[in-house]
Amino acid sequence: MTAPKAAAREFLLSFWKIHILHHAAEHPLHGQWMIAELRRHGYEISPGTLYPILNRMESHGWIRRVDSLQRGNPKAKKSYRISAAGKEILALLREEVEELHEEIHGSGHSG
Secondary structure (H helix, E strand, O other), X not given: OOHHHHHHHHHHHHHHHHHHHHHHHHOOEEHHHHHHHHHHOOOOXXXXXXXXXXXXXXXXXXXXXXXXXXXXXXXXXXXXXXXXXXXXXXXXXXXXHHHHHHHXXXXXXXX
16 A cells, blocks of 8 residues: 555544444444445445444444344344444534534634
């Protein structure tokens, strides 16, 4: 991977996590749906990238697994919802993204 692509990927990881939190707040999501949703936004992400992100976000307590109808089936789709901690993070991120958006798109402030 070239240096610019590696740097871009590092920043995109943060965008992907925000997308995941946003959608997990709206409805339960599973990995394949999330991959399709991110692709709809123009992000090319593989299962090998997404599933470790979901696992890390779950281990941080930002999302939680929702019980599946196929309990005990290790191949059953895992669905995720946002947790209380995730809601706090998402609220903070929305504020930060809004502030950054205003700054980048010129809200009349000079730096």
